[in-house]
Amino acid sequence: MSLTATRPAPSKQPAPSRRRAYKALEPSPAGKAVRVALLAIATPITLFPFYAMVVLSLKPAAAVEFPGSLLPWPIDTGAYEQVLGGRDLLLWTFNTLVYSVVSVVAVLLLASLAGYAFAKKRFPGRETMFWSFLSMVMVPYHVTLIPTFVLIAELGGVDTYWGLILPTLANAQAVFLMRQFIMGLPDELFEAARLDGCSEWRVFTRIVLPLCKPILATLGVFVFLWHWNDFLWPLIIGQGAEMRTLTVGIASLQQENVPLNVVLAGATVAFVPIFAAYLVGQRYFTEGVTMSGIKG
């Protein structure tokens, strides 16, 4: 699975003349060799940090010195026992899950509601409202950081899940993507449902949402990734140790002079879920990027 899976596959048997031209565009044997060589260099370099992370996490604390440390043997799982034995990592994972999952569900629901209205409903101020939403993409997130923190602090949201989650739900890109997608859906479907006596809410839940499954999956994975990896906002709003997310927790380990093998064991454990999700949902990750990139 890869990006190509999302585009119409080139027909299996092109017309003979076309195939010849197609073949001609292919690199020469020498070109191919250069390409393979470059990829053979780039791949291990790209993967090396992951390798180092895993191998070093399996070393005793004293043995993280290069080059001896990069051989996989002998294995010492002490760091993992320490990391998985404590409750910190479990708690951070739980916090991260709450932050990501709740945000994904809420953003998808809110953005598809708004996207549907912006795409298919006529109401006064629609265009102004939509473009003012979109203009917020231009305002750096950091400009809003302090007022948002003050607001949440005043409302008593420091060190709470709602304080962590609520401000991140105003996602302009999500609204934009949902609107673009729903604009492409045929009006007749909604009309037919209305004629059958569906309430507007039922039209939304029974017709709009099911039709939006592909975009919801793509956007969902993207929002999930963003929240899972988010650092600054959880760092600010989670002042006590209880509210740390994985990113904040791992960063705190590093600053508290915990031995490197333990920090990296924690990092590896934090990486596994996102890696698994990536292996399963790769197509959606890459689609999320290309869509947000091209249309956003």
Next chain:
Amino acid sequence: MATTTAEAPRRGAISRWETRTGLLFVLPCFLLFLAFRFGPSIAGVLLGFFEFSIGDSPAFNGLENFRRLLGDPVFWDSLRVTLVYTVLYVPLSIGMSLGMALLVRRSFRGAGFFRSVFFLPVVTSLVLAGTVFTWLFSSEGPWTKLTGEPWLASTTLVIPALVMVSVWSKFGYGMLIILARLQDLPRELEEAALTDGAGVWQRFRHIVAPQLRPALFFVAVIETTGSFQVFDLVYVMTGGGPAHSSYTLVMALYDQGFKYFDFGYASAIGVALFVMTLVVALIQRLIIGRNR
């Protein structure tokens, strides 16, 4: 929740009914935007004109924060660091993204595998990447043994080190965007050029590159505004050191806001960031406008 049972609303009734359901559906999002985007954006700029700390109520002090900003060597340092970082990072990352996209462009056996490998760092959090790279650059790390110097401890090499890590972690993003554009290009032009005897470089230079410009430009804008806001890596890998040599604008904003609780001054730094972003947007408009 809209409970309108529309018994096929008559023509005249449509607009009022549509208005109501439409507004109702937008309302939750609108309230969130009001509270957490529109409001804070305006407040963020306004707070720059106030003296404001935690527990205090804001007191208007005019341009004082900005005057202080202009006379603050730490601010100028952070601005310089951010710009140096951007100038190094943006061309490198675009070059890398473009090169890799061209390498994995044609479908061949394993192309999907390589794309996945190069995109993997993008899904990895910068905190994890920073943790591993801190070791790679540490005094016991391979990079130090290879180059004979711990880069993160050097005032001149710390920025190149951070740039390398950023390129590693982000090039897959640009690669995908450029790749998507590459795959949409019509083959005919390239085929025609080929029959006319154009070599690989000539075809790239005269046919592929001009058509890629919008995608490259988009990546450039995203990467530029992104690198103005670099924070996670710096926080994890250097904390802004040594001697403020990797102290970026957002590091300064974070410290002023959440270490010294000087919200007014931190907001003034935010305004500087905002202005820089607006300038990039303006340049973008000018260039795109000219190309039309």
